Amino acid sequence: GAGVSQSPSNKVTEKGKDVELRCDPISGHTALYWYRQSLGQGLEFLIYFQGNSAPDKSGLPSDRFSAERTGGSVSTLTIQRTQQEDSAVYLCASSPGQTSYEQYFGPGTRLTVT
Amino acid sequence: KQEVTQIPAALSVPEGENLVLNCSFTDSAIYNLQWFRQDPGKGLTSLLLIQSSQREQTSGRLNASLDKSSGRSTLYIAASQPGDSATYLCAVASGNTGKLIFGQGTTLQVKP
Numbered sequence: 001g002a003g004v005s006q007s008p009s010n011k012v013t014e015k016g017k018d019v020e021l022r023c024d025p026i027s028g029h030t031a032l033y034w035y036r037q038s039l040g041q042g043l044e045f046l047i048y049f050q051g052n053s054a055p056d057k058s059g060l061p062s063d064r065f066s067a068e069r070t071g072g073s074v075s076t077l078t079i080q081r082t083q084q085e086d087s088a089v090y091l092c093a094s095s096p097g098q099t100s101y102e103q104y105f106g107p108g109t110r111l112t113v114t
Numbered sequence: 115k116q117e118v119t120q121i122p123a124a125l126s127v128p129e130g131e132n133l134v135l136n137c138s139f140t141d142s143a144i145y146n147l148q149w150f151r152q153d154p155g156k157g158l159t160s161l162l163l164i165q166s167s168q169r170e171q172t173s174g175r176l177n178a179s180l181d182k183s184s185g186r187s188t189l190y191i192a193a194s195q196p197g198d199s200a201t202y203l204c205a206v207a208s209g210n211t212g213k214l215i216f217g218q219g220t221t222l223q224v225k226p
Contacts, residue, residue, distance in 0.1 A: 043216035
């Protein structure tokens with residue numbers, strides 16, 4: 001079956017613009033995670049969804065970052081008023097459930113803020 | 115707060131050598147530990163998943179062990195090949211949501 005997909009694969013935007021990143025998880029996976037990989041910080045957790053709710057948003061770096069998930073499937077990560085430090089690869093992962101299950105990662109979206 | 119450390123940060127070996135990558139974590143309350151491979155400019159490829167109740171997992175030339183009480187895991191690669199050159203990441207699933215906490219990775223170069 002299809003794996004986790006993300007779009008776009010690459011995004012270049014100007015500082016101050018808003019961007020939306022999309023994640024399509026594996027069908028039937030209830031848990032969805034967003035991570036960010038940047039040169040200085042390594043791979044960091046951003047937000048976790050169980051179904052459409054987000055019980056853990058502890059990794060979002062500022063209130064410019066938000067995410068939603070609809071229909072227990074597709075998720076969108078929105079970054080408002082982008083800054084250069086937002087440049088990173090944003091990775092999405094899905095899992096059949098939380099805690100003990102393997103997480104399956106998408107290919108990521110490379111965001112460059114100029 | 116869970117912290118994950120990987121040693122060494124970089125490793126260069128000749129082809130054919132057996133090698134060990136190390137991963138340590140500060141909080142033993144984990145659900146599982148995953149080893150990933152990442153090629154330059156690419157996403158994560160899952161190599162092995164060890165549940166907290168398990169001691170090791172094997173896949174081909176790869177063997178991963180887990181000692182939860184001491185907060186350590188090792189990834190053993192047998193008979194290394196140039197195609198094994200990549201960054202290897204260790205991650206533990208912890209907390210109420212099973213979010214992954216990653217180490218900084220070990221960059222491996224296998225020379226022909």
